[in-house]
Amino acid sequence: DAKTTQPPSMDCAEGRAANLPCNHSTISGNEYVYWYRQIHSQGPQYIIHGLKNNETNEMASLIITEDRKSSTLILPHATLRDTAVYYCIVRVAGLIKAAGNKLTFGGGTRVLVKP
Amino acid sequence: NAGVTQTPKFRVLKTGQSMTLLCAQDMNHEYMYWYRQDPGMGLRLIHYSVGEGTTAKGEVPDGYNVSRLKKQNFLLGLESAAPSQTSVYFCASSYSHDTGELFFGEGSRLTVL
Numbered sequence: 001d002a003k004t005t006q007p008p009s010m011d012c013a014e015g016r017a018a019n020l021p022c023n024h025s026t027i028s029g030n031e032y033v034y035w036y037r038q039i040h041s042q043g044p045q046y047i048i049h050g051l052k053n054n055e056t057n058e059m060a061s062l063i064i065t066e067d068r069k070s071s072t073l074i075l076p077h078a079t080l081r082d083t084a085v086y087y088c089i090v091r092v093a094g095l096i097k098a099a100g101n102k103l104t105f106g107g108g109t110r111v112l113v114k115p
Numbered sequence: 116n117a118g119v120t121q122t123p124k125f126r127v128l129k130t131g132q133s134m135t136l137l138c139a140q141d142m143n144h145e146y147m148y149w150y151r152q153d154p155g156m157g158l159r160l161i162h163y164s165v166g167e168g169t170t171a172k173g174e175v176p177d178g179y180n181v182s183r184l185k186k187q188n189f190l191l192g193l194e195s196a197a198p199s200q201t202s203v204y205f206c207a208s209s210y211s212h213d214t215g216e217l218f219f220g221e222g223s224r225l226t227v228l
Binding site: 032034041042043044045046049087089091102103104105106107108 | 217219
C-alpha cells in the first residue's frame with residue numbers, strides 16, 4: 001500500500017471548517033483513500049473513503065486532487081468533540097479473501113478544536 | 116447491537132504470566148483483526164482472521180497466538196507476557212475482505228510489569 005504523509009498536528013477554531021491534508025504521491029490507480037479518526041482512549045472510527053471522485057457524508061467531505069497524489073478531509077463545522085487524531089490510509093482495492101482487510105495506520109494528525 | 120466488545124478493558128500482568136483477550140462482535144462479520152497501539156503511535160496489525168476456524172499473521176505476530184473457534188469471537192493470547200507487550204490492544208471486524216471500513220472495539224489496556 002502507498003505511504004501517506006500528514007502534518008503531525010493542527011489547531012482549528014470551533015465552528016469553522018477544518019481542512020486536513022494528506023499526501024500520497026505514490027498512490028496507484030487501484031488504491032482507495034480512507035480516513036479514520038481516534039478520539040482519546042477510544043477505538044478508531046471510520047469517517048469516509050474515496051477512489052478519485054470527491055465524496056461527502058454526514059461526517060465530512062473528502063477532496064481528492066485530479067492526479068490523486070493528495071487529498072483533503074474537510075470537517076465543515078468543527079466542534080470540540082472533533083478533537084482527535086485523524087488517520088489518512090491508502091488501501092488497495094480488490095484484495096483476495098485470504099489477504100483479509102488489513103489497514104496500515106501511520107502517525108496521523110492530532111487535531112485540537114479550540115473554543 | 117453492541118458492535119465490537121473487548122474484555123477485559125484493563126489488565127496488569129507480571130512478566131511470564133499468560134492471559135487471553137476476548138473480542139466479540141454481534142454484526143455477523145466474517146473478518147476480525149487484532150491491533151496493538153503503543154503510546155504516540157499508530158496501530159499495528161498482530162493477527163487477523165478471514166473466517167471461522169482461520170487465522171493469519173499480521174505485521175507484529177511474535178509472542179501472540181489467536182483462535183477463531185466461533186464466528187463471533189476472536190481470542191488473542193499471550194503465553195508468556197513480556198514488558199514489550201505493554202500496549203493498548205484493539206479488536207476490529209469487517210463484513211467483507213474488500214472494504215476498508217473496519218469497526219473497532221474500545222480497546223484493552225495491558226500493562227506487563
